[in-house]
Amino acid sequence: MIDRPRKVSGQVRSIDPAALEMIARAEQIGAKTPWDRLEEQQPQCGFGTLGLCCRNCFMGPCRIDPFGEGVQEGICGANADIIIARNLVRHICTGTSAHSDHARDVVHALRLAAEGKSDAYSIRGKRKLLRLAEEYGIPVDHRPLNEIAKDLADFLLAEFGKQEGYLMNVARAPEQQRKNWERAGSTPRGVDREVVTGLHMTHMGSDNEAEHLLLAAARVALADGWGGSMIATDVSDILFGEPSPLRSRANLGVIRPDEVNIVVHGHEPTLSDVVVAAAQDPELIEYARQKGAKGINLAGICCTANEILMRHGVPIAGNFLHQELAMMTGAVELMLVDIQCVFPALAELQKCFHTKVVATSLKAKFPGVTHIEFHEENALEIAKRIVRLAIDNFPNRDPNLVNIPRYQQGLIAGFTTEVVYQILGGRYRPSYRPLNDGIQSGRLRGVAGVVGCNNPKFPQDASHLTMVRELIANDVLVVQTGCGAIACGKAGLLAPEAAKQYAGKGLQEICEAVGIPPVLHLGSCVDNTRILTACAAMVAEGGIGDSFDKLPVAGAAPEWMSEKAIAIGMYFVASGISVVIGQPLPVKGSKFVVDMLTRGLEKHFGATWWFEPDPIKAAHWMIDCIDRKRVALGLPPPMYPVPYQPKTVGEPIVTHVAAVGEALAAVGTCPGPNARTPEPD
Ligand code: NFS
Ligand code: SF4
Secondary structure, three states, X not given: OOOOOOOOOOOOOEOOHHHHHHHHHHHHHOOOOHHHHHHXXXXXXXXXXXXXXXXXXXXXXXXXXXXXXXXXXXXXXXXXXXXXXXHHHHHHHHHHHHHHHHHHHHHHHHHHHHOOXXXXXXXXXXHHHHHHHHHHOOOOOOOOHHHHHHHHHHHHHHHHOOOOOOOHHHHHOOHHHHHHHHHHOOXXXXXXXXXXXXXXXXXOOOOOXXXXXXXXXXXXXXXXXXXXXXXXHHHHHHHHOOOOOEEEEEOHHHOOOOOEEEEEEOOOXXXXXXXXXXXXXXHHHHHHHHOOOOOEEEEEEHHHHHHHHHHHOOOEEEOHHHHHHHHOOOOOOEEEEOOOOOOOHHHHHHHHOOOEEEEOOOOOOOOOOEEOOOOHHHHHHHHHXXXXXXXXXXXXXXXXXXXXXXXXXXXXXXXXXXXXXHHHHOOOXXXXXXXXXXXXXXXXXXXXXXXXOOOOOOOEOHHHHHHHHHHHHOOEEEEEOHHHHHHHHHOOOOOOHHHHHHOOHHHHHHHHHHOOOOEEEOOOOHHHHHHHHHHHHHHHHOOOOOOHHHOOEEEEEOOOOOHHHHHHHHHHHHOOOOEEEOOOOOOOOOHHHHHHHHHHHHHHHOOOEEEOOOHHHHHHHHHHHHHHHHHHHOOOOOOOOOOOOOOOXXXXXXXXXXXXXXXXXXXXXXXXXXXXXXXXX
8 A cells, every 4th residue: 555665663652552563563554653644744834833824815924033133023013922822712612612613513413313303312211311401590490301301402502603792601610710710701602602702712813812822722622521422412412311420441452353333423413323233233144144254343443432332332342543553453443533632644555455444524524435324213224234335244244454453452431410410429419528538638639531533653551551640649539531431441430349459548448338430421522521520529529628729629632633622622721721731832932822721711710720740740730730639728638648749848849930940942843934844864
């Protein structure tokens, strides 16, 4: 397939043994991986890395000299601060629109289910439907469920195009957060409106004040966190059922040598959930047997995997950087993709194997890939057609190309805000009290959300695992979503046994008493909103702070790569939860913006961003945040000895100022205006 000599890199590409096996396999068969393509991109553009290029109008493109010696303004006069702040707003608008457009589709499916217009969907989360209806003032007494569901769907659809007032879910936030947003002008209005206004503000010659742009960026992100993403989570629970803890497995070893393997990859649960049903259809299973297979095996990649793992226990084939590796097992009959995080490279790779990539979304076509358009109205019929296509492809499998790594790990997933109520308080006394008590006593030091992607710039999974192990060793309970959760699943950290092996004594005691792993899998990336609602429950329970910014909690995305991750990080920070990320945001070309993000936002929202590629240092930064909150609340130090000691009085706890210095130092490493990508050898 590739006529160019392959480059070999000495750098570790992954710490997942299954991935390493497949990367070696890629070398053998001459297939390219994202790591190879990353090498081909070296050196990556310094202007882009620092955020210093502007293409917002066509007098440009313009770029700012990062060394402060050359050109310092674009043709319109925009300086680095303006260009960088505008670029950040645009990234957050894209991330927010991805989550929110996904949400809209789920709500649309709910409406079809309520109207009886879909062959696949019904109301499986009755309890949640009634709870939401009550919250939003939709009458429930003596009404059939589908009428209530239709009213709820209409109500939520209107949240996207809302023209007056703020998003309803803003009311779920503590009073202090709402006050902060009001004061900063960051309270989110209609979801679509915030994206449109955000983009408008970045049009050439519109908003030119960096701080004002960043507060608008927060508003867009909050429309994601408390709007689009939160709606996606809530409605998925109503339509596909509320998750509850269940066992499953993760890594490429879940692909079966003797069955028809279908790998779903992407984000929307509307199709994948129906594929789960189709793959269990007795007629199709019989059809698979006729073709010589022992059955039909479904596995997932990325967040659509998390959705069907949480609700059906469907095993996980891998996270973001596993997508091509899964195909390289030679045993995947069909890879079903929808939207977001799907490499166009899959189209080329499928030529090496019998695998058929099937795209399904009107919003995401791939040249060279079979397109079977998905419509919610006849979802089951389409899903069955796709499963049949996979079965028909089974006889085309070349046994000589089959190479499935044996690695897989057991895990527990299916934790939600509601589940945590129940497992902690018991079925008859659901409560967050035991969690808050654990934090108040110091048995638990705090809670950390470690979420987000893989990025070939980091050895796959290494930062996630190192950070998570350091946190739990220090008695910090970790909650996870997205590809980070999958990384932990593959490494055995989502199993209860991990508590004994890695957790500190306090966290171990809690895990043993309640029967949970030290790392809780909360779902897909839109389900990061479960962290927000869980924090709201902790605040409501009392005793550990009456607002998010007072809670001993922190967030991280150590291997992030997507614009969605920027939106998520920003809505956490704007909600009062500080966030550390692995590679910096593309803002380092502006001292002002770096300073605002890593320090200035504290005065608006009580939280900041932090950039730290070293996962241990980043974990310590999170623990420092947690300890600072504990001290402010008058809580005792950790109950048991911990490897990372709380800072003593007098030591600086959060070293914001250092970040600015580091940022400026990094500007000096920019390849500069005349850097050229070397010719391929
Ligand atoms: Ni989140 Fe999920 Fe993974 Fe990153 Fe992509 S799949 S939505 S963006 S890569 S965590
Ligand atoms: Fe250049 Fe200004 Fe146009 Fe951006 S908006 S491309 S800085 S002229």
